[in-house]
Amino acid sequence: MSPISLRLSILSRRTVDLIAGRWFCATAVLAASIVLLILVFVVREASSALSDIGVVRFLTDDTWRPTAGAKASYGIIPMLAGSLFVTSGAVIVAGVPGVLSALLIRFYAPPFLATIHRRVIELLAGVPSVVFGFWGLVVLVPIINRLHPPGQSLLAGILILSLMILPTIALTAEAALRGVPASYSSAAAALGMGRWATIWNVSLPVARRGILAGFLLAATRAIGETMAVVMVCGNIVQVPDSLFAPVRTVTANIAMEMGDAQAEHRSALFLTGLALMVLVALFLIAAGGPRRSEVS
Amino acid sequence: MSPLSKHLRRISTLAVVAFCGLLAGCEGLPAIGVTSSEGRDSSSDLMPGTSNAPKPLSPLSGKLTITGSSTVAPLAAEMATRFEQRHRDVRIDVQTGGSSRGIIDVQSGLAGIGMASRQLSPFEAGLTAHRIAVDGVCLIVHKTNPVMTLTDEQVVAIYRGQVSNWSELGGADLPVVVVNKAAGRATLEVFLNHFGLDNAEIKADIIVGENQQGIKTVAGNPSAIAYVSIGTVSAEVERGTAIRSVPAGNVAPTSENVASGLYPITRPLLFVTNGELNDLQTAFIEFAQSPDVTDLIEAQYFVPPNR
Numbered sequence: 047m048s049p050i051s052l053r054l055s056i057l058s059r060r061t062v063d064l065i066a067g068r069w070f071c072a073t074a075v076l077a078a079s080i081v082l083l084i085l086v087f088v089v090r091e092a093s094s095a096l097s098d099i100g101v102v103r104f105l106t107d108d109t110w111r112p113t114a115g116a117k118a119s120y121g122i123i124p125m126l127a128g129s130l131f132v133t134s135g136a137v138i139v140a141g142v143p144g145v146l147s148a149l150l151i152r153f154y155a156p157p158f159l160a161t162i163h164r165r166v167i168e169l170l171a172g173v174p175s176v177v178f179g180f181w182g183l184v185v186l187v188p189i190i191n192r193l194h195p196p197g198q199s200l201l202a203g204i205l206i207l208s209l210m211i212l213p214t215i216a217l218t219a220e221a222a223l224r225g226v227p228a229s230y231s232s233a234a235a236a237l238g239m240g241r242w243a244t245i246w247n248v249s250l251p252v253a254r255r256g257i258l259a260g261f262l263l264a265a266t267r268a269i270g271e272t273m274a275v276v277m278v279c280g281n282i283v284q285v286p287d288s289l290f291a292p293v294r295t296v297t298a299n300i301a302m303e304m305g306d307a308q309a310e311h312r313s314a315l316f317l318t319g320l321a322l323m324v325l326v327a328l329f330l331i332a333a334g335g336p337r338r339s340e341v342s
Numbered sequence: 343m344s345p346l347s348k349h350l351r352r353i354s355t356l357a358v359v360a361f362c363g364l365l366a367g368c369e370g371l372p373a374i375g376v377t378s379s380e381g382r383d384s385s386s387d388l389m390p391g392t393s394n395a396p397k398p399l400s401p402l403s404g405k406l407t408i409t410g411s412s413t414v415a416p417l418a419a420e421m422a423t424r425f426e427q428r429h430r431d432v433r434i435d436v437q438t439g440g441s442s443r444g445i446i447d448v449q450s451g452l453a454g455i456g457m458a459s460r461q462l463s464p465f466e467a468g469l470t471a472h473r474i475a476v477d478g479v480c481l482i483v484h485k486t487n488p489v490m491t492l493t494d495e496q497v498v499a500i501y502r503g504q505v506s507n508w509s510e511l512g513g514a515d516l517p518v519v520v521v522n523k524a525a526g527r528a529t530l531e532v533f534l535n536h537f538g539l540d541n542a543e544i545k546a547d548i549i550v551g552e553n554q555q556g557i558k559t560v561a562g563n564p565s566a567i568a569y570v571s572i573g574t575v576s577a578e579v580e581r582g583t584a585i586r587s588v589p590a591g592n593v594a595p596t597s598e599n600v601a602s603g604l605y606p607i608t609r610p611l612l613f614v615t616n617g618e619l620n621d622l623q624t625a626f627i628e629f630a631q632s633p634d635v636t637d638l639i640e641a642q643y644f645v646p647p648n649r
Binding site: 111112113114117180196197198276277280281294303305307308311 | 412446
């Protein structure tokens, strides 16, 4: 027996736990500090914009024109509105088919079809966002342009993003429905309820919190999405007045301008990034609540 | 507690402290990796080549980082590949991120050479510009658009939103979809300068980032008008993309007209350096300005400068 394995074999169970615990603790600290350091970095980069331009101008300026020198304006409200419209639109569009495909997998499809459908949904989740964006630009945008120019629009963004978040909604809804105790559906069957009545009156109400948590997780993905949105949304800084109007989201703004931004402009972009992080944090807090209580 | 477990506890505590120290160290290095859209690795890129600058007579070796304009990058990458084939011990990294990024990186020493697709501004006076090629900016419309020529006044009117339908210019009854570039892009500056426009007065329907996005947008929209680098346009037209370039002041946007100086909307493609050059930087810039790379410049549809 080698000296090492001999030594390992005489370690008490408590010592093994101690090593494992410390090691896990160290890696957890590492993971958490990276997030914190990113936050610290973003705040530090944004600080000169915060002190020189001030939060008030970011909220009250009516447009975003950071390179206009003395006439520069820094309004981020149109872009925050853009992000929120695109995101909520996508969640609404993807919500119904997402939950329906979860119901199909759980209750209606024969096992082999359910497996295939699940795999297809998972595949959809794996498609890179730039592929969605490119497809949107060369296929979807020209179609919308025929309905109402210019084609690159809020609608195009909503449709592309809804495709991207559909898997998140479908898979979390499916997991939530799987979490409904079998005894509930047995009881429903004993009461003589049909399949749809069971779904509508028992499964969906019980799984409701899990499904809603999936909606919120999907929303955080949609609001952070960049590449696809840059390609299909048209990127005009404005609060859209119709589905066919182009919009610019906060993430698209950062992606398009960061490469060429200097000084004040750069700092202002970091501030918009910070605003987005705060928004996503609010989403996650909202999503965290229901998920905790679902376990019980 | 056994001596062994005490020992282990000390080691694990040390590990945690080391982790934190490592992270705190990283925080002191601003703007590396986190801000660049293309991602670049850190430590070894700082002042490339300086630490192991070769002696005058020894063969060239070391590493050179080039960052900046996405218009110049494909050309610089081709030049770098050919240069590396001739000098086995040299490694050249070409990264994109916009002209201003290239200039900032050269000033801060993150890059040995910056790429810019516009003239240096007076604020960037301390830097040296090396012209490697010339490019033109031209307007493009969809292939099916019957409007063949546009005067400068018409272009200005379109971009100011005073003309909103192609029928006013002799085209089909389609609304004009104006495509503009994102703030800070070099092509935007060249365009604004030539037409005497202010970005604030442009009424754009769509704003794009890269040249390719502009081309794809126009190819998919029969009523759109955009402006992009002539180099990328010629390549796309040859490939059969549904776009057509529009002459400026009756001069066709061709390489010949850019070279002769007839075509009015042009910009230099520059390598930018800061202060004294090391042997590797000097050799690569001389190479990039030599006849050895003329074919590479022409393959990208740029024009070699008159030497």
